[in-house]
Amino acid sequence: GAGVSQSPSNKVTEKGKDVELRCDPISGHTALYWYRQRLGQGLEFLIYFQGNSAPDKSGLPSDRFSAERTGESVSTLTIQRTQQEDSAVYLCASSSDRGGNQPQHFGDGTRLSIL
Amino acid sequence: AQTVTQSQPEMSVQEAETVTLSCTYDTSENNYYLFWYKQPPSRQMILVIRQEAYKQQNATENRFSVNFQKAAKSFSLKISDSQLGDTAMYFCAFIKSLEEGIQGAQKLVFGQGTRLTINP
Secondary structure: OOOOEEEOOEEEEOOOOOEEEEEEOOOOOOEEEEEEEOOOOOEEEEEEEEOOOOOEOOOOOOOOEEEEEOOOOOEEEEEOOOOHHHOEEEEEEEEOOOOOOOOOEEOOOEEEEEO | OOEEEOOOOEEEEEOOOOEEEOOEEEOOOOOEEEEEEEEOOOOOOEEEEEEEOOOOOOOEEOOEEEEEEOOOOEEEEEEOOOOHHHOEEEEEEEEEOOOOOOOOOOOOEEOOOEEEEEEO
């Protein structure tokens, strides 16, 4: 498709389980971002990938969170040993530029609910 | 560090009215971009309008326009002739301009959002 694709759309899991969220960016976009949005809040930056450079992980809240990206394609965000405070919408965005010169295009997000 | 503040958690207007959403930000940077994003219940963040800090002219996109006051660090969004489809959360966001040779993410910094409801 033409836009950023995220899966699953919704995920419900029990506390303590691991979850994997997927993001398929717009073709040709070198920059990829993961954000977390808690209920009624703005977006919090989690991690950033740019081409083959080392990712910027400065926003990851704990070592239970990790992400990978193969080249300039799909990215996966993994949360291990989930906690109830991990419940949020996880949004992925991609851009053809890592600054503001080109805007970030967002997917529809994955709503994660931890029981 | 940059911060973005939206002081209006909720707003409600009648269809066809004009509404203005407020946003202020704090930064020591001189070159940056400001954005307004719309988030309907579908959750997708949709770019509404973008302003480059070095441009004095206010950005406009059809019924959407901004009032950018750089000295006051203010960036309000005006929606004219509001429509039912404008009902959504609106987020103001800031990003530093790209610096050559500087690694790392140019991260969007978001405000807390304003929930806008357009009533028929």
